[in-house]
Amino acid sequence: MRAFQAIIARDLRLAFRAGGGAPQAVAFFAVIGVLFALAVGPDLSLISKIAAPVIWTGALLATQISLDQIYRADREDGSLDVIIATSDELMVTAAAKAVAHWLSTGLPLIIATPVLAILLNLDRDAYVPLLLSLLIGTPGLSLIGSFAAALTVALPRASLLISIIVSPLYIPILIFGAGAAAAGAAGDPQYGANLSLLGAATLFAAAFAPIASAAALRSNQD
Amino acid sequence: MPSLYEFANPVRFERWARPAIPWLVGATTLLLVAGLYYALFNSPADYQQGDSVRIMYVHVPAAWMALFCYSLIAVSSAVGFIWKHPLADVAAKETAPIGAAFTFLALFTGSIWGKPMWGAWWAWDARLTSVLILFFLYLGYMAIWRTFEDKTRAARLAAILAMVGFVNIPIIKFSVDWWNSLHQPASVFRAGGPTIHSSMLPPLFLMAGAYMTFFAAALLQSMRNELMARRLARIDSGEKKTAASLVES
Numbered sequence: 332m333r334a335f336q337a338i339i340a341r342d343l344r345l346a347f348r349a350g351g352g353a354p355q356a357v358a359f360f361a362v363i364g365v366l367f368a369l370a371v372g373p374d375l376s377l378i379s380k381i382a383a384p385v386i387w388t389g390a391l392l393a394t395q396i397s398l399d400q401i402y403r404a405d406r407e408d409g410s411l412d413v414i415i416a417t418s419d420e421l422m423v424t425a426a427a428k429a430v431a432h433w434l435s436t437g438l439p440l441i442i443a444t445p446v447l448a449i450l451l452n453l454d455r456d457a458y459v460p461l462l463l464s465l466l467i468g469t470p471g472l473s474l475i476g477s478f479a480a481a482l483t484v485a486l487p488r489a490s491l492l493i494s495i496i497v498s499p500l501y502i503p504i505l506i507f508g509a510g511a512a513a514a515g516a517a518g519d520p521q522y523g524a525n526l527s528l529l530g531a532a533t534l535f536a537a538a539f540a541p542i543a544s545a546a547a548l549r550s551n552q553d
Numbered sequence: 554m555p556s557l558y559e560f561a562n563p564v565r566f567e568r569w570a571r572p573a574i575p576w577l578v579g580a581t582t583l584l585l586v587a588g589l590y591y592a593l594f595n596s597p598a599d600y601q602q603g604d605s606v607r608i609m610y611v612h613v614p615a616a617w618m619a620l621f622c623y624s625l626i627a628v629s630s631a632v633g634f635i636w637k638h639p640l641a642d643v644a645a646k647e648t649a650p651i652g653a654a655f656t657f658l659a660l661f662t663g664s665i666w667g668k669p670m671w672g673a674w675w676a677w678d679a680r681l682t683s684v685l686i687l688f689f690l691y692l693g694y695m696a697i698w699r700t701f702e703d704k705t706r707a708a709r710l711a712a713i714l715a716m717v718g719f720v721n722i723p724i725i726k727f728s729v730d731w732w733n734s735l736h737q738p739a740s741v742f743r744a745g746g747p748t749i750h751s752s753m754l755p756p757l758f759l760m761a762g763a764y765m766t767f768f769a770a771a772l773l774q775s776m777r778n779e780l781m782a783r784r785l786a787r788i789d790s791g792e793k794k795t796a797a798s799l800v801e802s
Binding site: 498499503528543547 | 686687689690692693696700701706709710713714716717718720721724725727728729732
């Protein structure tokens with residue numbers, strides 16, 4: 332447990348200090364929102380209708396773009412080898428890395444969401460469902476994504492490959508997340524079911540992604 | 554009973570795979586000719602779909618094979634990962650492009666069928682969408698094999714990805730079904746589909762058999778190619794090493 336906390340604390344410090352990538356993911360997220368709005372045109376009612384799906388897609392892409400950083404620096408300076416050699420349970424370490432990734436990108440994205448939502452003219456009733464679905468769904472994105480990062484850690488430039496690998500695996504979370512946001516905004520009774528299924532998808536990822544990550548990290552050792 | 558490991562020997566594999574391929578090709582030809590004859594000439598047109606229903610005989614077996622191939626990749630990956638069975642890795646690797654081709658064929662024929670039936674080349678029908686996602690899973694799996702130079706590492710990583718993908722297929726399928734029912738209430742498109750008439754079954758099964766024997770022949774041949782390519786690469790690197798040591802001495 333102490334190793335778990337130590338890794339999270341270390342990764343957060345690295346992510347938020349100079350040279351860390353955390354603020355860039357949020358900036359990327361905001362840019363996606365702006366690009367969508369510019370592409371759609373100044374029709375406010377249309378923009379407000381697609382606001383929640385655009386924010387969900389943006390959160391997914393911003394997560395995806397930052398996945399490469401989870402293990403990259405650790406491998407380059409050799410600390411990944413030390414982590415693998417010294418950790419009692421590599422899957423606990425892998426889980427800690429995923430949690431740290433969520434804290435440094437997922438959580439800032441959620442904090443930035445209301446601002447982006449104002450820009451995209453989101454309905455007032457849609458805020459709570461959107462934020463709640465993001466809060467439940469983005470940890471799943473980080474967990475599944477950390478597996479893809481572990482799989483490709485030995486490659487020099489992996490972010491494109493990561494996107495190809497991870498996109499099909501993200502589909503359930505995107506569907507239930509965006510579905511929950513839409514159903515909650517419309518007052519649809521399927522809101523609860525969508526949220527539960529989203530939670531189930533995240534919990535499922537929490538159970539299996541660390542195991543798969545640990546196996547991938549071991550196979551990637553030189 | 555022969556153990557699994559007797560097939561791990563590439564020489565022994567070669568000994569039974571080579572004579573098996575012509576038989577499989579012959580069976581494919583017979584089944585395909587018979588199946589196409591039934592499918593195109595000797596089966597009824599659908600009372601609603603007319604002659605377009607005949608696309609089904611090409612389409613449905615392709616979709617079956619798409620799923621079968623991915624399952625086979627997952628099973629051979631598990632065998633290769635757990636028991637380090639070298640031929641299982643080769644089988645998984647060589648199944649992927651064939652399976653991806655079947656998946657593409659299913660999507661392509663589905664789209665051709667969709668144009669007269671739905672009036673659009675593509676509809677976000679639940680089944681079509683899940684097959685499209687399956688296609689992306691194939692692409693990711695093949696990308697792993699292509700990007701890692703070290704074959705043993707590529708085998709292990711690709712195996713992990715195949716198993717993760719296989720576990721996810723039911724979840725993806727379920728979520729896409731759910732998404733589809735949310736977005737288009739009371740699906741107009743083949744709601745359950747008309748229960749198939751018995752006269753359509755023989756051509757369907759003949760075609761499925763042809764696809765299966767074709768797949769077996771293609772898989773065995775590409776496994777042989779892969780094994781030969783690996784042997785060549787080994788000989789090549791061995792020659793380079795001797796040349797280098799000669800220069801040094």
